[in-house]
Amino acid sequence: MSSPPSPALGELETAVLDVLWSSPTALSVREVLTHVRRRPPLAYTTVLTVLDRLHGKGVVVREKEGKAYHYSPRVTREAWFGERAARALAGAAPGRDEAVLLAFLDSTERVDPQLLDKLSALIAARRGGTAK
Amino acid sequence: MTAVVLASGAVFVALAFAVGAVVAGLARFVPRSWFRASTPWALTILLPLACALTASLALFLPAPFGSCHCDAHDHHPHICFGHPALAQPLLVPASLVLAAWLVSVLPGVVRLAVGLLGSFRRIYAVRRLTPERVGETEVRFVDSGAAIAYTAGVRAPVIVLDRALWAALGERDREAVLQHERGHVDRADALTSLVLRACLALQPWLPWSLFERWQHAAELHCDRHAAERVGDPSAVAEALVSVGRLRAAHADTDPAHLGVFGASGLEDRVASLLEPGSAPGSARRNDVVAIVLPMLGVLALVMVWPGDLLHHAVETVLGLLHH
Structure with missing residues (x-):
């Protein structure tokens, strides 16, 4: 199989x-x-x-x-349950103490929606500035 | 003989503590913007150990490699394999220093071991997943429901992506995430992370924030690397915000686990990418290799010269402390 x-x-x-x-x-x-x-x-x-x-x-x-x-x-x-267990473990959010793992965004970082809006506006402004 | 070895060990601990205190003290006053590169932050963690190792190895110098110098002094203890009895007065204080150090490192070593165990269980699980190709890159997909993307493993790092995250991202965001993770793989950041964590476990007096600063600088580097590959820094900034939005939708963050940068980590990364003329981040340079190789060269030179002078200097300081 x-x-x-x-x-x-x-x-x-x-x-x-x-x-x-x-x-x-x-x-x-x-x-x-x-x-x-x-x-x-x-x-x-x-x-x-x-x-x-x-x-x-x-x-x-x-x-x-x-x-x-x-x-x-x-x-x-x-094999099915082994794969399911592996997926569950691999898909768990990375913890702070995991020694050999680097996440794209710190999984323990609190992300404020207002901050995201502010950053989006910043990127749009930068794009607008570049386009000019 | 035991006294010589213990004295050398105590010198190692004492010097690592002293240099570590100076380095950590200076680092507190260094603004984040001064060092955007990750190597200087890795150096702050490795330097105290390197200095301590140099001085403690220098204590072994005269007897094995040169003539015995013990008749040249009478005002301080002598640490010499030729006349181990002369180091006898240092036996008790050196043992106390080493015992105190071993007790203090125990919690950190246990935490590191637990973290390593967790990582290796995860890597074992990740390797069981069917690899899939995204362009040139091999990745593993998981169905976690959380917006996660990470690189795990030291010897052959693996990139793991959440399927829902991947589906929710646009083409440019995907490319940015992938190139960022490839940056970690090329720089072997997992290896650096492991070495730095181990060094911190051995130096419990150093603040954890030094590691977090290295981690943040490594992320900045991989962001710039991704920007160079994608050809547009704002596309990487946008990917960060997109992943942040998906993360916010699944937020169940424990505030006790927040890093030193908190939410400003993301803000700083986006701002750094949008800075005009930010230097591109070339990958394929491991911080540990970049630091340890020159350090070994310096250590070898010190052992030739002025190792003997260093030996006498350490003995003199020990004499001042002892009398």
């Missing part, structure tokens, strides 16, 4: 992906529908839409067998 993309998933998408992870083989939409436990039960078209969306996000792969598509996860459960 290749390096996983890791977009945010909804509750339903996660439930469907869970079914695919639990299966040793690729599953059709109907097979997924029979395995997914939801109250009230899901409609066939709902599962189809969810699988289509997961395919669009690059999370599952599909192959046509006969008239129907069969779906399998693109990444293992471990």
Whole structure:
């Protein structure tokens, strides 16, 4: 399995992906529908839409067998959660004590909207001056 | 023998403290506008240690490299590997100085270790993300929801960008952010940050503001570097404001963590970019390398001459303190 993309998933998408992870083989939409436990039960078209969306996000792969598509996860459960954890850690705002990290703007800096307006005006004035 | 080594260690600590006090005192009166470059601020942190190292190494000089000089004096302690017994009176005071120093550096060393651990966990996580190319530059995207863009790592620094931030920025803003981060990569600023933090941990008497001044100057340098690459300083200034606006939209800042420059850090960076004729910032110059290499040259020269004079001078001062 290749390096996983890791977009945010909804509750339903996660439930469907869970079914695919639990299966040793690729599953059709109907097979997924029979395995997914939801109250009230899901409609066939709902599962189809969810699988289509997961395919669009690059999370599952599909192959046509006969008239129907069969779906399998693109990444293992471990790789998926590893990637999610890595993204959460990498996406945390940098702290002041992080020794080998330099942020574009100090993440601990308080930015006053009025100051930003003043700076925007300053830049516009400078641009205007240069243009003359 | 132990007394000689301990005396040399105590001289190292005492001199680092003395030079550090002078440097920090002078730095307090230096307006920010005097030193826009980052190297002088890195020097304020490295200089006390360099002076202390030179003097303490000079104490080892006469015995290993020249003739013993101990019969030439009788008015102060002698620090000499040939006659270690003569340094015996310094054993207790030197041990006390070193013990006090070790106790005082402990909190800083622990904080540095914790910070390093946090950084390495983050870098490990960042390296697990799929690399993507933006033009010539390899970056990693995260979906943090916060307007973050940073460079992390010492050996092979990685640029990390928030996907929402990237989507919200215009083409010129993106280029400015990317070139700014490339400036940090080319200058190996993460390495400098690590070295300076380690030096500060060993010199708890130096104010943290010296590091913040270096950091601010490094940001100014990378801003100018980006301006040169983008070809328009005001485009970089605009990118700073754009990121600031996105940051303000997600503001959950803890005021206790505000740096010495506070909000004026951004203001100063924008003003610096808009200054007419501001010098372009060429990257690819690491502050530590720029300072340490000449320092090692000076140290080598001092060991040849006037290392012996320095040795006697330190002994005389120790004699004055001891009697």
